[in-house]
Amino acid sequence: MQMDDLIGLVGMASLTVRPLDTGVAQGFNDLPVLAANSALTVIESACSAALAEFFETGETSFTVGAAIQMRSSVTIGNEVRALVKAVELTDDVLQFDCEIHQEQRIIAVAQLQRRLVDRVTFMARSAAENLPRTEAAS
Numbered sequence: 001m002q003m004d005d006l007i008g009l010v011g012m013a014s015l016t017v018r019p020l021d022t023g024v025a026q027g028f029n030d031l032p033v034l035a036a037n038s039a040l041t042v043i044e045s046a047c048s049a050a051l052a053e054f055f056e057t058g059e060t061s062f063t064v065g066a067a068i069q070m071r072s073s074v075t076i077g078n079e080v081r082a083l084v085k086a087v088e089l090t091d092d093v094l095q096f097d098c099e100i101h102q103e104q105r106i107i108a109v110a111q112l113q114r115r116l117v118d119r120v121t122f123m124a125r126s127a128a129e130n131l132p133r134t135e136a137a138s
Contacts, residue, residue, distance in 0.1 A: 006094055009086040011050025015042040016079045033073040034080065039108045040068055043098045046082040047114055050096070060122070061114040064093060068110040074102050084112070092116045 015021065021038035023029040028036075044063055051061055074080055080102050088095040098110040 009050040011046040013045035042082045046084040065113040
């Protein structure tokens with residue numbers, strides 16, 4: 001991947017709010033509106049879409065940080081659209097500025113960071129870190 005090409009990347013994703021996308025279904029509250037973590041999911045999809053064509057074989061990314069501010073609510077059956085833009089690259093972490101819209105309304109704003117990694121190396125490290133630990137015999 002050419003790191004210089006990443007700043008300014010844009011991505012989009014959409015979601016029609018389903019009952020399972022609400023705070024009620026997820027046990028966060030008693031409001032049948034888009035839950036913040038479901039909003040974050042559509043933002044992550046938009047970030048992945050922005051990066052997809054720039055990855056070389058074996059490259060991928062994963063979310064390492066996010067801050068979301070819900071500004072309005074969306075009820076079941078309504079579509080939301082996430083628009084993201086890559087704004088900063090520090091070491092191997094790419095930061096995105098993000099917005100979610102329902103038609104002309106801004107539903108949420110967020111900042112999201114994704115770490116760029118080699119898939120095989122990352123999975124090998126993860127597997128090694130999660131091996132069962134055995135106590136040494138005395």
